[in-house]
Amino acid sequence: MDLESNKQTVLAFYEVGLNQKDFEAASKLIGNRYVQHNPRIADGIEGFAAFLGQLREDFPALRAEVKHIFADGDFVIAHVHGVRVPGQSGTAIVDIFRFDENGKIVEHWDVMQPIPETAENENGMF
Amino acid sequence: MDLESNKQTVLAFYEVGLNQKDFEAASKLIGNRYVQHNPRIADGIEGFAAFLGQLREDFPALRAEVKHIFADGDFVIAHVHGVRVPGQSGTAIVDIFRFDENGKIVEHWDVMQPIPETAENENGMF
Numbered sequence: 001m002d003l004e005s006n007k008q009t010v011l012a013f014y015e016v017g018l019n020q021k022d023f024e025a026a027s028k029l030i031g032n033r034y035v036q037h038n039p040r041i042a043d044g045i046e047g048f049a050a051f052l053g054q055l056r057e058d059f060p061a062l063r064a065e066v067k068h069i070f071a072d073g074d075f076v077i078a079h080v081h082g083v084r085v086p087g088q089s090g091t092a093i094v095d096i097f098r099f100d101e102n103g104k105i106v107e108h109w110d111v112m113q114p115i116p117e118t119a120e121n122e123n124g125m126f
Numbered sequence: 127m128d129l130e131s132n133k134q135t136v137l138a139f140y141e142v143g144l145n146q147k148d149f150e151a152a153s154k155l156i157g158n159r160y161v162q163h164n165p166r167i168a169d170g171i172e173g174f175a176a177f178l179g180q181l182r183e184d185f186p187a188l189r190a191e192v193k194h195i196f197a198d199g200d201f202v203i204a205h206v207h208g209v210r211v212p213g214q215s216g217t218a219i220v221d222i223f224r225f226d227e228n229g230k231i232v233e234h235w236d237v238m239q240p241i242p243e244t245a246e247n248e249n250g251m252f
Binding site: 003035036037038039040041042043047068070071072073075077079092093094096109111112113115116118119120121122123124125126 | 129161162163164165166167168169173194196197198199201203205218219220222235237238239241242244245246247248249250251252
């Protein structure tokens with residue numbers, strides 16, 4: 001596994017997928033399957049296509065900004081600030097991607113939490 | 127950085143901290159500071175002590191089960207199933223811990239999401 005190359009693939013996936021919402025470009029980074037663990041998205045590449053299509057309609061200006069990125073073995077983990085509508089506080093997200101031996105994404109998990117307006121500390125969620 | 131040793135420290139931190147709620151034991155794994163990014167917990171080792179004390183009172187049977195664990199550089203990332211009350215669906219959590227050069231935890235971020243009753247796929251959140 002080339003950990004650095006896998007990280008670059010994930011950064012490209014955010015850019016062409018979440019930010020540009022370009023399914024054709026994003027799908028080139030996905031392998032021969034895409035096992036989906038996000039409970040709101042249908043399984044497989046078709047589920048991902050439908051998800052991106054919905055984002056294009058509902059949140060065309062949605063942006064995902066990667067704050068930290070990590071790799072270990074087959075996995076890349078990204079700590080991400082997602083903002084659906086510019087100016088909103090947005091969402092703290094961790095995405096976990098599993099790679100196949102060809103450097104393609106084949107599985108995805110995530111956890112999402114709205115960023116609250118107030119906090120018990122001054123450190124922010126990132 | 128000894129990535130494997132840092133992973134073992136995090137696994138011990140869940141066991142003595144979250145599961146046994148033993149502040150004295152957990153604090154031995156923390157360095158000379160503990161920068162807290164969870165917006166509901168006060169900064170520092172005092173914030174962590176108060177958080178564990180609250181858990182002991184409110185959710186004495188709370189259990190955290192580590193599903194995946196990763197390490198990269200100074201960081202350990204854990205994908206965790208948290209169940210506050212036995213039998214509940216619980217919460218999907220990713221914790222990110224930063225280590226100092228002595229193998230002690232010095233910073234913590236997390237993202238938490240309640241596990242929904244129904245999902246668009248059959249894969250579960252882990």
